[in-house]
Amino acid sequence: MRLFSRLIFAGVVLASSWSAPALADTVTVYSARNEQLLKPLLDRYSKETGTEIKLLTANEGALLARLKAEAESTPADLLITVDAGNLWLAAQQGQLRALNSAVLERNIPPHLRDPDNQWFGLSVRARTIVYNKAAVQRTELSTYEDLAAPKWKGRLCLRTSKKVYNQSLVALMISELGEAKTEAIVRGWVANLKTDPFPDDTSLLKALAAGQCDVGIVNTYYLGRLLVKEPRFPVGLFWANQNDGGVHVNVSGAGITKHAKNPAGAQKLIEYLSMEAAQNFYVDEDLEFPANPKVQANSIVKNWGPFKPNLVNVAKAGELQVAATRLMDRAGYK
Numbered sequence: 001m002r003l004f005s006r007l008i009f010a011g012v013v014l015a016s017s018w019s020a021p022a023l024a025d026t027v028t029v030y031s032a033r034n035e036q037l038l039k040p041l042l043d044r045y046s047k048e049t050g051t052e053i054k055l056l057t058a059n060e061g062a063l064l065a066r067l068k069a070e071a072e073s074t075p076a077d078l079l080i081t082v083d084a085g086n087l088w089l090a091a092q093q094g095q096l097r098a099l100n101s102a103v104l105e106r107n108i109p110p111h112l113r114d115p116d117n118q119w120f121g122l123s124v125r126a127r128t129i130v131y132n133k134a135a136v137q138r139t140e141l142s143t144y145e146d147l148a149a150p151k152w153k154g155r156l157c158l159r160t161s162k163k164v165y166n167q168s169l170v171a172l173m174i175s176e177l178g179e180a181k182t183e184a185i186v187r188g189w190v191a192n193l194k195t196d197p198f199p200d201d202t203s204l205l206k207a208l209a210a211g212q213c214d215v216g217i218v219n220t221y222y223l224g225r226l227l228v229k230e231p232r233f234p235v236g237l238f239w240a241n242q243n244d245g246g247v248h249v250n251v252s253g254a255g256i257t258k259h260a261k262n263p264a265g266a267q268k269l270i271e272y273l274s275m276e277a278a279q280n281f282y283v284d285e286d287l288e289f290p291a292n293p294k295v296q297a298n299s300i301v302k303n304w305g306p307f308k309p310n311l312v313n314v315a316k317a318g319e320l321q322v323a324a325t326r327l328m329d330r331a332g333y334k
């Protein structure tokens with residue numbers, strides 16, 4: 001009997017000493033990114049490193065609520081999401097931890113990461129002006145501000161102000177131009193709207209192609225995806241504000257969770273995502289811009305030519321998100 005219990009004990013010790021390295025080689029990822037994009041990239045990482053990745057995909061609001069509810073017991077090691085506004089909010093709510101990584105500091109430019117190193121941009125999205133090629137000459141276009149001018153009355157289409165992309169755009173405008181000037185611009189946009197704001201960028205682009213409106217503002221990868229399917233899609237892209245502040249850019253990115261069980265594993269994964277092989281994946285599969293400046297954009301994206309990005313730190317998008325939402329409400333931007 002004593003031998004038997006000793007054997008059980010030995011078995012337990014053996015099992016736990018065997019399962020310890022397996023545990024350390026598992027990274028649990030909470031992601032708000034499209035699983036089709038992220039999964040193949042994570043699968044490749046698993047194959048190359050032997051690390052098991054557990055992936056949970058949900059929208060960013062649900063993931064943040066879940067992190068909060070799970071607190072210390074969360075299985076999540078890494079949070080991956082789009083928009084600096086969302087990453088900022090996760091950090092603000094105490095869900096992330098600072099990470100000192102020479103690899104990330106080398107691969108990700110300072111304006112694309114949190115000043116306190118709690119999150120890092122991994123891909124760049126540019127939000128700029130798009131137009132119906134038959135209705136608009138490029139010489140008529142210039143800035144986001146100009147879309148508030150009377151010449152665009154009844155010609156502008158926008159996506160809903162409920163989407164974080166537009167909240168971040170307006171937040172970044174507030175940081176640059178101040179609240180009063182930004183409000184006047186947003187009021188001008190609302191006065192110029194052809195129709196109610198669209199639920200997403202793709203339906204806005206299709207309305208432009210159909211001639212329902214003449215100009216709009218979208219993230220470029222949505223146009224890229226339509227061009228892959230239909231190379232003659234009749235919507236042009238114009239880089240806004242090239243003579244002043246530059247095009248508004250935002251990021252998708254990641255941060256290690258406050259209560260990560262495997263922070264070292266999470267750090268290796270986020271570093272991998274900043275390196276050239278993974279960056280090429282973002283560039284070719286999702287038609288975003290690389291966050292790592294050593295990596296080249298996809299050829300469809302390169303066709304739009306080089307542009308000057310706005311270099312305001314994208315963390316401002318989060319800091320001013322509430323102010324932006326209130327401003328859009330006041331201006332009647334639905």
Ligand code: FE
Nearest residue numbers: 082165201219
């Ligand atoms: Fe998007």
